[in-house]
Amino acid sequence: MVGNVVTAARSTQPFVGLNLLLHTSLIMKSLVCLLTTFVSIHVLAPFDGICDETATRKVVVTETIELMRGRDTNAFSAYSTVRKKWDTHRFPRYLTVRPWTLGEFGERASNAVIAFELADGPIEQLIALDSKGRFRSFKLDAPIRREMRPVLNGESVIYYIADGVVYAFSGRTGTWDTLQAPHLPDVQWKDGTGSPPGIAEHGFDTESTDGIVVALPQGTATFSPDRGFWKIELNSQP
Secondary structure (H helix, E strand, O other): OHHHHHHHHHHHHHHHHHHHHHHHHHHHHHHHHHHHHHHHHHOOOOOOOOOOOOOEEEEEEEOOEEEEEEOOOOEEEEEEOOOOEEEEEEOOOOOEEEEEOOOOOOOEEOOOOEEEEEEOOOEEEEEEEOOOOOEEEEEEEEEEOOOEOOEEEOOOEEEEEEOOEEEEEEOOOOEEEEEEOOOOOOOEEEOOEEEOOOHHHHOEEOOOOOOEEEEEOOEEEEEOOOOOOEEEEEOOOO
């Protein structure tokens, strides 16, 4: 009888160890869930929703960038498949923010730049993502209190026109530059489609292989995606 009791006691030891292991595993999983949810909401680090898939949502995917957005927030996180790194940016809460890229959202786009439509300002800076998944900002001289919709020009350039100023960004170089062009009207939008100033009437050419070309009274300005800044060639003197 004693031998039987000892045998029974020994036979329960594996079950006790198994229960302890399962209990420890559940505790660890709970801790991971809490940590993941906190980081996903507040930092938008590269967690793919291990526990709470509602913390973030994927909004844009290109060939080199995956852009995530915190639900009900203006916090964005971008993962670069080239650099294997994350970058983050948080827009002011009062702004209405919408990311723009070529192609429909949710589909893999071929362009190397992601722009942002901004509304309900004041807007104090413009933001874009370059081809390496880095948020690049441009501080405005004065806040803009109007909607700012970007126009994507080819695979690597975006631009805004506001109050006679052309704000251009190159996704290849990750740089912003501005051009003073008082003669240019703003882009006209209808049903989600933008109509930029025309070549014949305003000398604004977005079809050039050199990039964006703007005719000025004193010469010609060109914004090249490879150069990333405006280059002005003055008219030759008679």
